[in-house]
């Protein structure tokens with residue numbers, strides 16, 4: 758069930774080149790927590806609807822430091838063979854305390870940059886401090902794909918998309934590919950342009966499980982093969 762927020766009934770993914778994606782998000786004040794809680798619930802719904810596994814408030818046009826992540830969603834459990842059910846984690850005012858380990862290059866997609874993936878270098882491990890939706894401070898570490906998703910979403914709060922992470926030449930190439938994908942009708946959740954074969958790569962904002970299986974009938978869902986680059 759959708760929990761409607763005071764932000765309106767139609768939260769939508771903002772896509773590049775919307776100028777809001779390039780703005781730095783504001784800190785959330787303690788008095789804003791009830792409002793953020795409502796917004797977070799709706800953002801999670803939207804994230805699962807669009808097959809995402811991470812979403813920043815910036816991506817729905819609200820410049821507040823709130824992100825939702827669920828990097829495990831849809832990954833097949835080795836023992837049970839079942840895809841992981843939705844388990845959203847909400848972070849308010851997240852701060853990166855540490856980044857360490859090998860920098861790894863991996864294709865990333867973004868709900869706000871539909872139709873393409875681009876190779877982005879990220880640290881292997883991260884330590885983050887953030888408030889939960891009740892205003893409790895939490896500090897935690899993440900590695901691998903989860904660390905990548907967190908770095909990607911926190912970039913959004915700083916006003917950075919995938920393009921700003923690329924060096925100038927690659928950026929020009931990526932923007933050209935993106936314009937072609939948009940012209941072909943790419944929508945949030947697509948990691949390839951319509952008509953192109955999807956490789957179903959696991960990218961920060963694309964989960965492995967089709968949306969129709971994701972929210973309500975996860976236990977009986979059969980996920981497609983997952984490619985983990």
Ligand SMILES: [Zn+2]
Nearest residue numbers: 867868869962
């Ligand atoms: Zn993104």
